[in-house]
Amino acid sequence: MQRVTFDHPHPLHDLQATRQIEAAGIAATGPHVLMQRAGACVARLAQALAPHARLIWIACGAGNNGGDGLEAAALLHAHGFRVQVSWLGSVEKASADTLKSWHKAVAAGVLFVDEPPHDLEDQDLCIDALLGIGLTPHDSGRSPSAALRSLLDVVRGTRATVLCVDLPSGLMADSGQWAAGFEPLPSPPSAPRHTLSLLTLKPGLFTGMGRDAAGTVWLDDLQLPSPDAAPRAWLACAPHGIHPSRPHASHKGSWGDVAVVGGEGLEERGMGMTGAALLAASAALHAGAGRVMLSALDPALTQSPALAPEIMLRRFEKLDLETATIVCGCGGGDAVRTVLPQILKTARRLVLDADALNAIATDAGMQALLAQRARHASFVTAMTPHPLEAARLLGSDTRTVQSDRIAAARELAERHGCIAVLKGSGSIITAPGETPFINPTGNARLATGGTGDVLAGLLGARIAALDNTQDGLARRAFLAACQACWQHGRAAEDDLFSRGLTASGLARALSPM
Ligand SMILES: NC(=O)C1=CN([C@@H]2O[C@H](COP(=O)(O)OP(=O)(O)OC[C@H]3O[C@@H](n4cnc5c(N)ncnc54)[C@H](O)[C@@H]3O)[C@@H](O)[C@H]2O)[C@@H](O)CC1
Ligand SMILES: [K+]
Structure with missing residues (x-):
């Protein structure tokens, strides 16, 4: 895992490339491996960001982004943190990977709650695992359900540090715009924000609404080799060598x-x-x-x-x-x-x-x-x-x-x-x-x-x-x-x-x- 710094240019991959990289990774590693790696990585960063958290609340969506959250929940609980999970999924509809992570969290004794906690404080942590790259924009006919919307509102209004899994939920990976219906209230987020991008860095984290939404960006490649897919863009780095220092003999x-x-x-x-x-x-x-x-x-x-x-x-x-x-x-x-x-x-x-x-x-x-x-x-x-x-x-x-x-x-x-x-x-x-x-x-x-x-x-x-x-x-x-x-x-x-x-x-x- 690395914190994204600007000492060298980073390739930025769009959704299509990220999906291909994900599919190749799943084919190479077998089922559930990438989700376990993603969850472990989320848990590691969570501990580093909020070592003194009294409470870690994990908002999990119905898809595999939520699966990453469930996986992290089991690990953080095992490490002695007080963890609460709000899960929007169901055993009937969850993917096989997410179901495995759900079983793990249940077996570990993680507390599942109907209502998000109201007492998150500055030193606590909120993990946003509601939506990742599976978000389909509103113009294809979807809008957030009332349950999703209310969890999103808590994630965005909390005083606790926020760790977004893969993407800030509702942000479109390619454009850095909010999907219609997912726009936050106009007030700027007050709590520190982090985003752990998985497999690839997405352009939307760095332009448009993305910089405010994502906060500090981290990247984990889930132990897959560097992708050879062409990037859609590069994240620019500090210039060096373009203009060497000016020679004395210049005018x-x-x-x-x-x-x-x-x-x-x-x-x-x-x-x-x-x-x-x-x-x-x-x-x-x-x-x-x-x-x-x-x-x-x-x-x-x-x-x-x-x-x-x-x-x-x-x-x-x-x-x-x-x-x-x-x-x-x-x-x-x-x-x-x-x-x-x-x-x-x-x-x-x-x-x-x-x-x-x-x-x-x-x-x-x-x-x-x-x-x-x-x-x-x-x-x-x-x-x-x-x-x-x-x-x-x-x-x-x-x-x-x-x-x-x-x-x-x-x-x-x-x-x-x-x-x-x-x-x-x-x-x-x-x-x-x-x-x-x-x-x-x-x-x-x-x-x-x-x-x-x-x-x-x-x-x-x-x-x-x-x-x-x-x-x-x-x-x-x-x-x-x-x-x-x-x-x-x-x-x-x-x-x-x-x-x-x-x-x-x-x-x-x-x-x-
Ligand atoms: N498949 C894998 O093995 C891996 C998946 N990963 C995680 O999985 C995520 C992608 O998972 P998914 O493809 O399941 O997608 P997501 O979990 O990002 O989103 C899919 C869920 O969102 C809901 N949804 C989508 N658009 C909506 C809308 N407009 N309104 C309301 N609900 C909407 C869908 O009904 C579905 O439940 C990644 O972002 C990453 O976090 C990573 O852990 C890498 C490994
Ligand atoms: K997310």
Whole structure:
């Protein structure tokens, strides 16, 4: 068993692959072996997490996820813990494996209760073995029974530490969304949460609602060999070796130019958005771009107290679109539409964000220009949409995007031939022909205005630093995008922001790598 850490990338397998791995495992080990291993593993982690538990309550569903819980119940009882089990299954309908584990628990003298205990306290443990990968989403006609719902409510509201077996019950393994009818109340879970993922790590644990639902994630392979099934995605790890430490004999030209084009002025439509462009420029500066330029779409912007002296103001027509990495769209409003076609045609390295994406979403001509960029091997294009911007680009809605974030990011990357970073909890980074990465860093502090502009500027700096003379530019740019997402999230986790984060503070906290 291992706690999932981020020192190396982890493969994430979807339901289909996990089921195949499970079937092969059962064929290799024989009946009930995997469930016994799973139960033993749950019991071991339970003891480690709550060694002083006065009471361990195990909520067991009717399927094999509940079987794992019953198996653990017998073991924890044998270890001297006071265990209570609520079981939704029946002897008539249980699988052969689950029935064996039920007999074991009964023979061991485990207490089965009709009502969940009302006296779970902080040091106690609640084991959620209600539903694992057997959850069928509501649209196939099912919804939780009243009995299941009431146990789920206790699991989600308890003060005790919660250990979820395989998945937080109700969470869909592939998407990280709650199945319809299984959504928890909006208040965030208060107790510490852990999830012990069995056989494989599932993508849904790390994106969408998954990070809040799962808490700390553990993995046990149930002693089966590493799966050779292709992962649906990778969990990104701390970057190393992408940018070795900067050599002494480097100069500002070594790290590239970033030019931010954005920031519609107050006069245009009565909504000043120059701050967004300033934030992107500040992020590029602090992330180590060689030179940073700002071409504000607000003609009135000639100086701003927020403008660092290192950032050079430029009229758009004075930008060298072929050499600088252009970060376009931050606070761009409608004004960005006038310059975007030329940028799409000419800029070799381009990060598209915010209103540049909104403009492209509604303009077939610009979509064609974007598609043409993919034919130039020396061009790099990255887009950084949040779910609503992604939905506009895909002609769908945020709910559909969020229902399968990996699929949405892949669709954006393939359709537009570019690196796509779908922002949100567990950002998805992908590119044509690449297996997507899910970024595990960052927290709710990033849910404030301007942090997306900071990511765009940071990504601009990382792309600007890529060496033109080496092969594999597309791959290196993709890895740079993964690195930028990692760094952006990690910066937000810093204690520096424990009392609140502002996007400008975040930009200043970035560093060259
Ligand atoms: N088969 C095995 O040997 C192993 C199974 N394992 C465990 O078994 C789990 C998978 O077991 P199952 O395939 O039995 O599935 P689950 O136990 O996850 O779920 C199936 C149960 O959920 C109910 N259910 C499904 N969708 C529902 C809905 N929308 N509303 C209400 N009830 C719903 C079903 O009626 C069934 O009782 C894994 O997650 C893992 O915990 C692991 O121990 C590995 C070994
Ligand atoms: K579960």
